[in-house]
Amino acid sequence: MSTAPVTTGVAQVNGIRLHYTRAGSGPLLVLLHGWPQTSLCWRPVLGELAATHTVIAPDLRGYGLSDKPATGYDKRQMADDIAELVRHLGFERATVVGHDRGARVAHRWALDRPDQIERLAVLDVVPTREMLRRLDASVAAGYWHWLFHLQPDLPELLVGNNVRAYLEYFFERWTYNRHGLAPDAVDAYVRAFSRPGALRAGFDDYRAQERDLALDDEDSAAGRRLSMPVLALWGSAGLPARMPALDIWRQYADDVTGAEIPECGHFIPEERPDALLSHLREFLGRSHSV
Numbered sequence: 001m002s003t004a005p006v007t008t009g010v011a012q013v014n015g016i017r018l019h020y021t022r023a024g025s026g027p028l029l030v031l032l033h034g035w036p037q038t039s040l041c042w043r044p045v046l047g048e049l050a051a052t053h054t055v056i057a058p059d060l061r062g063y064g065l066s067d068k069p070a071t072g073y074d075k076r077q078m079a080d081d082i083a084e085l086v087r088h089l090g091f092e093r094a095t096v097v098g099h100d101r102g103a104r105v106a107h108r109w110a111l112d113r114p115d116q117i118e119r120l121a122v123l124d125v126v127p128t129r130e131m132l133r134r135l136d137a138s139v140a141a142g143y144w145h146w147l148f149h150l151q152p153d154l155p156e157l158l159v160g161n162n163v164r165a166y167l168e169y170f171f172e173r174w175t176y177n178r179h180g181l182a183p184d185a186v187d188a189y190v191r192a193f194s195r196p197g198a199l200r201a202g203f204d205d206y207r208a209q210e211r212d213l214a215l216d217d218e219d220s221a222a223g224r225r226l227s228m229p230v231l232a233l234w235g236s237a238g239l240p241a242r243m244p245a246l247d248i249w250r251q252y253a254d255d256v257t258g259a260e261i262p263e264c265g266h267f268i269p270e271e272r273p274d275a276l277l278s279h280l281r282e283f284l285g286r287s288h289s290v
Contacts, residue, residue, distance in 0.1 A: 004050055013084035019065035020058035020085065024050025028091045030082065031057040034100020035202050036167050038064030038192050040185060041099065044273035058085055060102065062201025064192050073204040074211040079109035083116060095284065099123040099269060101205055110226050111219055121231040121283060123268050124238040126248045129216040134243060142239040149206035156199050163199065164190045174266035176237045181270050225253055231283040232258035233276065237265040
């Protein structure tokens with residue numbers, strides 16, 4: 001494991017302040033978290049990854065200690081935030097690992113700026129447009145929260161007085177062993193989403209769906225695909241396990257490898273960090289096959 005210090009910083013990009021964690025040296029590796037979490041989710045793997053890379057783990061727009069503006073939650077804007085952060089920190093290219101909503105930001109970043117992305121790993125997701133196209137009874141039962149979070153004002157009203165109970169519902173049901181997240185991490189996520197504006201910002205991430213789908217449909221119609229190597233990983237008890245995840249990603253990218261992680265739910269970096277590290281080391285070390 002890297003003995004390099006882990007530091008934090010704040011950068012002004014695109015008119016907002018983004019908070020980030022940094023460790024290590026070498027080629028840049030950017031880690032993008034999902035909902036309902038912050039960059040803290042990468043804590044179990046950050047040290048090992050920092051042994052060979054400069055690792056940057058930002059809080060996305062609206063999350064954690066980053067600003068929570070009233071607008072800008074479409075994935076193109078959120079991806080542009082991270083691209084500008086990378087430039088601000090003096091880098092031109094990065095390998096990107098995205099989990100959940102962070103994987104959707106990473107997917108959009110790789111489509112919009114393929115010259116900046118060397119490799120892309122997506123954790124426990126399939127592309128947004130494909131998930132919605134496959135919204136049968138089984139998928140809808142798993143992704144019900146999407147439809148709830150899309151509603152204006154109602155989620156804030158119903159969740160606002162009991163953030164802990166709402167988040168713990170997901171941390172329990174989306175983990176394989178029902179207690180896969182460290183209690184101090186859960187406490188940190190509850191604090192993060194109890195801050196002013198945090199609940200609304202997290203739901204606005206979902207409410208950008210119409211814009212996100214329009215961009216995805218434009219890319220599909222134009223035949224734009226991911227050209228860099230892509231690694232798709234999902235938990236055996238995660239929601240993408242209900243779908244042919246690897247086949248789906250191969251419709252969107254030219255060079256895809258992937259695997260299901262056994263005895264794992266949605267929160268791969270925290271539930272199965274050793275398995276994730278093993279897959280990432282192999283992915284980071286292999287040559288481009290196309």
